[in-house]
Amino acid sequence: MSETVARSAAPAPTAGNGPGPAAPQLLEVSGLRVTYGRAQAVDGVSFAVGEGELVGVVGPNGAGKSSTLLAVMGEVRRAAGEVRLRGVPLPGRPENVVRSGMAMVPEGRRLFPSMTVQENLQLGRLARRQGRVPRLSDDEVAALFPVTAEFARRRAGLLSGGQQQQVAIARALLSDPDVLLLDEPSLGLSPTIVASVFSALERVNSLGVAILLVEQRAEMTLEFCSRSYVLVGGRIRFEADRHTSVETVMAAYFGGEPVASGNRP
Amino acid sequence: MTVVGYLVNAISLGALYALIAVSVGLVFGVLRQINLAQGEVITFGAYSLWLMRSLPTWLAIVLCFAVCIAASLLLQVAVFRPLRGASALTTLVATFGVSYGLEALWLIIFGPSGNTVSMLTSLNNTVVGGAVALRWITLVEIGAAVVLLGGLLLLLFRTSLGMRMRAVAEDLRAARLVGVRIGQVVTWAFVLSGASAAVVAVLATVQTPLVTPTFGLNLIIFALVGVVLGGLDHLGRATAGGFIVGFVNSLLGSILPEQELVFVTSLTFLFVVVVLVVRPAGLLAPRGADVERV
Numbered sequence: 001m002s003e004t005v006a007r008s009a010a011p012a013p014t015a016g017n018g019p020g021p022a023a024p025q026l027l028e029v030s031g032l033r034v035t036y037g038r039a040q041a042v043d044g045v046s047f048a049v050g051e052g053e054l055v056g057v058v059g060p061n062g063a064g065k066s067s068t069l070l071a072v073m074g075e076v077r078r079a080a081g082e083v084r085l086r087g088v089p090l091p092g093r094p095e096n097v098v099r100s101g102m103a104m105v106p107e108g109r110r111l112f113p114s115m116t117v118q119e120n121l122q123l124g125r126l127a128r129r130q131g132r133v134p135r136l137s138d139d140e141v142a143a144l145f146p147v148t149a150e151f152a153r154r155r156a157g158l159l160s161g162g163q164q165q166q167v168a169i170a171r172a173l174l175s176d177p178d179v180l181l182l183d184e185p186s187l188g189l190s191p192t193i194v195a196s197v198f199s200a201l202e203r204v205n206s207l208g209v210a211i212l213l214v215e216q217r218a219e220m221t222l223e224f225c226s227r228s229y230v231l232v233g234g235r236i237r238f239e240a241d242r243h244t245s246v247e248t249v250m251a252a253y254f255g256g257e258p259v260a261s262g263n264r265p
Numbered sequence: 266m267t268v269v270g271y272l273v274n275a276i277s278l279g280a281l282y283a284l285i286a287v288s289v290g291l292v293f294g295v296l297r298q299i300n301l302a303q304g305e306v307i308t309f310g311a312y313s314l315w316l317m318r319s320l321p322t323w324l325a326i327v328l329c330f331a332v333c334i335a336a337s338l339l340l341q342v343a344v345f346r347p348l349r350g351a352s353a354l355t356t357l358v359a360t361f362g363v364s365y366g367l368e369a370l371w372l373i374i375f376g377p378s379g380n381t382v383s384m385l386t387s388l389n390n391t392v393v394g395g396a397v398a399l400r401w402i403t404l405v406e407i408g409a410a411v412v413l414l415g416g417l418l419l420l421l422f423r424t425s426l427g428m429r430m431r432a433v434a435e436d437l438r439a440a441r442l443v444g445v446r447i448g449q450v451v452t453w454a455f456v457l458s459g460a461s462a463a464v465v466a467v468l469a470t471v472q473t474p475l476v477t478p479t480f481g482l483n484l485i486i487f488a489l490v491g492v493v494l495g496g497l498d499h500l501g502r503a504t505a506g507g508f509i510v511g512f513v514n515s516l517l518g519s520i521l522p523e524q525e526l527v528f529v530t531s532l533t534f535l536f537v538v539v540v541l542v543v544r545p546a547g548l549l550a551p552r553g554a555d556v557e558r559v
Contacts, residue, residue, distance in 0.1 A: 095446050112440075126443055175444065
């Protein structure tokens with residue numbers, strides 16, 4: 001597979017509430033396209049995540065949310081567009097992207113089921129950048145996700161869904177990312193478990209890790225994140241925040257144009 | 266003594282097939298593709314021993330390792346890399362083709378009648394005489410397999426490389442997302458696979474010094490039967506499957522009257538057919554295992 005170095009003359013990122021106009025955002029995605037054969041999964045998506053921000057992406061099933069995250073990580077090919085971390089273009093392969101300060105908790109958690117929790121976490125440390133004190137120490141991660149210590153020697157596949165989700169987030173955090181991407185962390189979990197996972201994420205964010213959270217549950221996500229992009233049919237329809245009504249978002253799901261001031265035409 | 270002799274001989278053939286199964290299973294684990302040409306790596310190793318027959322034995326063995334590892338890596342670069350992303354069936358056919366082509370090449374270069382490698386012949390002396398001859402090489406085979414499989418276990422479960430290999434075998438995409446460099450892991454799998462092929466080449470040529478163009482093919486066919494029998498997607502079970510086939514094969518050879526030895530192969534395959542009908546995921550796979558992956 002060839003490296004996909006983005007080459008398009010990228011339009012300026014559109015997200016509004018960054019610092020100065022010249023300072024690059026922490027994570028900037030511009031004009032991102034993903035195609036599977038002839039199908040256009042992501043159709044020119046641009047967004048940004050600021051330092052320490054907690055940003056959501058909501059949208060219906062098949063809107064291109066997962067594809068967007070996977071393309072940011074380089075796990076699926078970027079057909080066009082550019083992804084930059086602190087102004088530096090991210091490499092095209094996930095094993096290199098994760099070494100530049102991005103980490104992803106994939107949909108369905110994707111732990112290594114026959115390996116122990118400890119081994120899963122050890123694999124998470126693989127991508128740590130050299131000569132950098134991690135933002136979260138191993139102990140802090142263990143404190144945030146107590147199951148990782150409690151079941152350290154148990155096979156990951158034997159844990160419950162909620163426990164696995166905690167291990168998956170801990171594994172991603174141990175690579176010491178600047179931005180943590182999460183793909184549907186609430187999937188298949190009971191409301192109580194979801195609440196505990198989200199409160200852990202809140203603490204992670206408060207320790208300075210920027211989070212980009214992809215979710216199908218719009219209401220919860222709008223409430224949780226400081227702002228959220230609404231992704232429908234491979235395009236960002238508008239940017240919502242805590243004050244945006246769920247009805248407006250739902251209208252966008254079904255093709256309605258938002259009346260609220262979007263930041264993307 | 267006779268029974269013990271039969272059993273020890275059966276264990277040693279089982280050990281040899283287990284080593285071949287490992288060399289196929291290592292590559293399958295990380296790539297989900299079967300390398301049918303692995304037998305030719307063994308043949309190549311065996312011929313290299315013949316070519317280096319005038320060198321000191323230790324040097325010939327060291328060079329045999331180098332040859333097998335190089336051949337294994339060449340297969341990776343020339344066959345597996347261009348076919349990356351292709352279906353398992355495509356690679357199966359491709360490696361079958363490579364295997365066929367190489368056999369023709371051996372035939373052209375070395376001729377059909379075989380070349381005798383007289384190396385370490387003293388290992389063929391008997392430890393215990395009597396009705397069933399127990400030769401030193403039998404014990405060496407068992408010892409080599411124990412040491413190698415033990416070493417492999419240590420590698421897989423006690424080193425970072427082993428952990429990365431297991432991660433790739435379990436979930437390639439997840440492994441890549443945590444930062445495992447897949448190319449590196451795959452290369453190591455081919456190196457280890459080539460090294461196991463070299464061990465098999467050395468042991469098998471000492472035991473059967475006549476190296477013919479189908480030397481490795483005859484070995485790999487049975488080992489593959491074992492791999493399928495054990496369950497392809499689990500290295501431990503595949504290895505155990507290889508062992509079982511070697512063991513059963515050797516025992517049948519000892520037990521059957523001489524005029525019925527021709528049936529050993531058919532009986533072995535009958536055994537496999539029955540297993541695959543009853544337990545399609547493999548004899549040793551857990552019940553209800555996912556057949557699709559095999």
